[in-house]
Amino acid sequence: xxxxxxxxxxxxxxxxxxxxxxxxxxxxxxxxxxxxxxxxxxxxxxxxxxxxxxxxxxxxxxxxxxxxxxxxxxxxxxxxxxxxxxxxxxxxxxxxxxxxxxxxxxxxxxxxxxxxxxxxxxxxxxxxxxxxxxxxxxxxxxxxxxxxxxxxxxxxxxxxxxxxxxxxxxxxxxxxxxxxxxxxxxxxxxxxxxxxxxxxxxxxxxxxxxxxxxxxxxxxxxxxxxxxxxxxxxxxxxxxxxxxxxxxxxxxxxxxxxxxxxxxxxxx
Amino acid sequence: xxxxxxxxxxxxxxxxxxxxxxxxxxxxxxxxxxxxxxxxxxxxxxxxxxxxxxxxxxxxxxxxxxxxxxxxxxxxxxxxxxxxxxxxxxxxxxxxxxxxxxxxxxxxxxxxxxxxxxxxxxxxxxxxxxxxxxxxxxxxxxxxxxxxxxxxxxxxxxxxxxxxxxxxxxxxxxxxxxxxxxxxxxxxxxxxxxxxxxxxxxxxxxxxxxxxxxxxxxxxxxxxxxxxxxxxxxxxxxxxxxxxxxxxxxxxxxxxxxxxxxxxxxxxxxxxxxxxxxxxxxxxxxx
Numbered sequence: 152x153x154x155x156x157x158x159x160x161x162x163x164x165x166x167x168x169x170x171x172x173x174x175x176x177x178x179x180x181x182x183x184x185x186x187x188x189x190x191x192x193x194x195x196x197x198x199x200x201x202x203x204x205x206x207x208x209x210x211x212x213x214x215x216x217x218x219x220x221x222x223x224x225x226x227x228x229x230x231x232x233x234x235x236x237x238x239x240x241x242x243x244x245x246x247x248x249x250x251x252x253x254x255x256x257x258x259x260x261x262x263x264x265x266x267x268x269x270x271x272x273x274x275x276x277x278x279x280x281x282x283x284x285x286x287x288x289x290x291x292x293x294x295x296x297x298x299x300x301x302x303x304x305x306x307x308x309x310x311x312x313x314x315x316x317x318x319x320x321x322x323x324x325x326x327x328x329x330x331x332x333x334x335x336x337x338x339x340x341x342x343x344x345x346x347x348x349x350x351x352x353x354x355x356x357x358x359x360x361x362x363x364x365x366x367x368x369x370x371x372x373x374x375x376x377x378x379x380x381x382x383x384x385x386x387x388x389x390x391x392x393x394x395x396x397x398x399x400x401x402x403x404x405x406x407x408x409x410x411x412x413x414x415x416x417x418x419x
Numbered sequence: 420x421x422x423x424x425x426x427x428x429x430x431x432x433x434x435x436x437x438x439x440x441x442x443x444x445x446x447x448x449x450x451x452x453x454x455x456x457x458x459x460x461x462x463x464x465x466x467x468x469x470x471x472x473x474x475x476x477x478x479x480x481x482x483x484x485x486x487x488x489x490x491x492x493x494x495x496x497x498x499x500x501x502x503x504x505x506x507x508x509x510x511x512x513x514x515x516x517x518x519x520x521x522x523x524x525x526x527x528x529x530x531x532x533x534x535x536x537x538x539x540x541x542x543x544x545x546x547x548x549x550x551x552x553x554x555x556x557x558x559x560x561x562x563x564x565x566x567x568x569x570x571x572x573x574x575x576x577x578x579x580x581x582x583x584x585x586x587x588x589x590x591x592x593x594x595x596x597x598x599x600x601x602x603x604x605x606x607x608x609x610x611x612x613x614x615x616x617x618x619x620x621x622x623x624x625x626x627x628x629x630x631x632x633x634x635x636x637x638x639x640x641x642x643x644x645x646x647x648x649x650x651x652x653x654x655x656x657x658x659x660x661x662x663x664x665x666x667x668x669x670x671x672x673x674x675x676x677x678x679x680x681x682x683x684x685x686x687x688x689x690x691x692x693x694x695x696x697x698x699x700x701x702x703x704x705x706x
Contacts, residue, residue: 257430258437261688263646266664266680273668273676274445356563360650363565364665382569383654389573398566405561 159407166404170217177210182371192391199393202381206371212397215373219355220404222289227350229293234300235343241301242308243327243335252305259298265360267295272366281372288367288374292354300346307342311335352408359401375401423699427692438684442677443488497678502670507678510663515682518652518659522644525582530640532583533590541598541625542617552595556588565650578655585647586640593636594629601628631702638694642687 169176179185185197185205192200199208241252259267268291275287311317311334320334355375361367362376363383370377378397388394491498497507536552559567564585571581598621601607607624615624649661656662660679667676 254430254433254437258434258441261434261642261691262438262680262684263642263649263687265646265649266683269649269664269668270445270676270680273671273673352561356561359563360565363563363569364650364653366668376563379563379566379569382566398562398570401563401566402558402561406557409557409561 155410159410162403162407163411166216166220166400166407169213170220173210173213173217177207177213179207179210181206181211181214181373183207183210190387193393199396200391208394208396211373211378212400215375215378215397216400216404218285218368218372219358219375222285223292223351223354223358224347226289226293226296226354227347229290230297230350230354231300231343231347233293233297234304234346235339237297238301238304238306239308239331239335239339241305242312243331245309245312249305249309252301256298256301256305259295260302264295264357268292268357268361269364269366271295272361279369281369284367284369285372285374288358288361289354292357296350296354296357300350303342303346304339307339308335311338348408348412352405352412355401355405355408420699423696427695431688431692434688435681435685438681439489439492440485442681443485445673445677492681497682498674500667500672500675502667502672502675507675510675511660511679511682514658514660514663517657518645518648518661521579521582521648521652521657521659522641524579525586525644525648526640528580528583529586529644530590532587534594537591537594537598538621540595541602542621552591556591559584560588560592563650564647565654568651568654572655578651578657581655582644582647582651586644589643590636590640594633597629597632598625601625604628631698634694634698634701636694637697638687638691641690645683645687 179197183206185191185201185207187205188197188201189203189205190201191197191205194200197207197209199212202208202211237252237255241249241256271291272287279287317330317334320330325333358367358374359376359379362374363379365380367376368374375397379401382388382394382398495508497511499506500510503510533556536548536555540549540552562585564581567581567585568578571578602620602625607620610620610624645661648659649664651657652659652661653665660683664676664679666672667679
């Protein structure tokens with residue numbers, strides 16, 4: 152298992168270096184069109200060939216990975232903060248506040264996530280700029296994905312509120328905010344961190360699904376999801392198997408996250 | 420039991436009220452809500468157009484709009500799809516059986532595969548088998564449902580099987596953890612020390628502890644199954660409610676989309692409640 156974890160760390164480190172160095176590894180950029188070379192096969196200039204409008208597939212893959220793998224952790228951070236707030240408030244106050252928060256959590260957990268995402272996404276304009284579409288997509292993921300984490304935080308906060316050291320702190324006259332800052336937050340840090348790490352692969356997959364359905368990041372900006380959408384042309388996919396590389400990269404990166412997550416969960 | 424059902428129904432009502440309110444709000448704030456195609460109809464008189472506008476102005480009042488929406492829902496009227504120009508009820512009647520059939524297949528195969536591999540890995544404790552099962556579940560848990568549907572489309576395999584493979588890792592991982600925890604309990608260790616065989620230990624000592632939690636997972640797996648079926652139906656062109664929801668999202672048909680989400684929420688909450696009730700029953704009879 153140690154060797155597999157080492158491989159997973161190596162894959163994630165390589166991915167991080169690749170997306171950071173995208174500018175040097177793919178100087179053509181994701182937007183530049185080589186109009187004389189549409190749908191070209193792999194060559195020395197275009198490692199993965201070009202797409203329908205002559206854009207370099209390798210450059211689009213690198214920049215797509217950058218968009219998905221940088222913004223998914225940001226969305227995960229946002230969702231963890233939200234989960235910490237709702238779960239923390241529910242666990243700290245208890246009683247009716249907890250019941251109301253749990254009802255809200257139940258509501259979010261009752262609707263299959265993708266249904267909720269496409270419903271809210273449909274309310275927003277579909278013809279927005281690529282930059283706005285990236286923000287909207289990942290903000291929605293962060294805004295709608297907090298419920299499961301909030302339930303975990305709520306249980307953790309509730310258990311802490313019943314613990315002896317919190318009772319002692321309260322008896323010593325610790326005020327609400329001081330109690331939260333000195334006793335609750337440090338002890339919930341592990342659970343919050345675990346929820347943050349768990350959310351990252353979930354959000355990458357959700358963005359990939361949204362992108363594949365045409366409801367994610369808008370053209371010409373690439374993301375792992377929008378690159379998957381190109382695979383829907385199944386007729387040309389059989390003679391051009393290199394086009395499956397975005398899918399392979401996605402599976403390898405998420406699998407690496409999953410392998411490391413088990414260790415992280417145990418630690419927290 | 421009566422108290423449990425009372426609370427369960429109250430919870431169902433509260434969730435549905437909140438979901439319907441959120442749905443009504445979404446429809447109300449969606450761009451283009453106050454406009455109507457009829458306003459462009461040159462055959463209508465100025466008075467008729469004024470009447471259409473007046474009707475929309477009445478809808479601008481959110482409490483009034485919500486009351487009207489709930490009133491229609493109570494009568495079983497789910498409204499009319501703007502893009503398909505058909506009653507939502509009729510669309511559901513046509514599409515729901517397709518989704519339920521695929522969901523049944525996906526859950527059946529996913530559960531069978533997940534349980535079989537988890538039990539085999541736990542009982543025989545063969546390293547290669549555990550490695551294979553973990554590898555398979557790790558691969559499918561890392562694959563977006565739309566991408567797996569594409570691969571299945573290329574291979575001309577049934578799309579419901581793709582859904583089954585996406586449900587399987589969740590069942591496998593949960594069951595394996597549960598069996599692992601249960602098999603480390605003192606009475607199980609004692610049974611083993613007294614010479615009970617692996618199947619006897621599983622059937623008489625591990626299964627009774629794990630069963631209630633597995634029953635609770637049935638309700639959750641229905642929600643997971645519905646979620647993975649949406650992209651699969653879109654990519655594989657299966658005429659189920661997932662594809663209908665996607666079509667509604669593409670054409671911004673909010674009445675259809677919100678009502679579909681409400682129906683899915685109702686099915687999910689009911690299935691969770693039923694599995695919770697069965698879980699309680701099993702726990703009580705075991706005690």
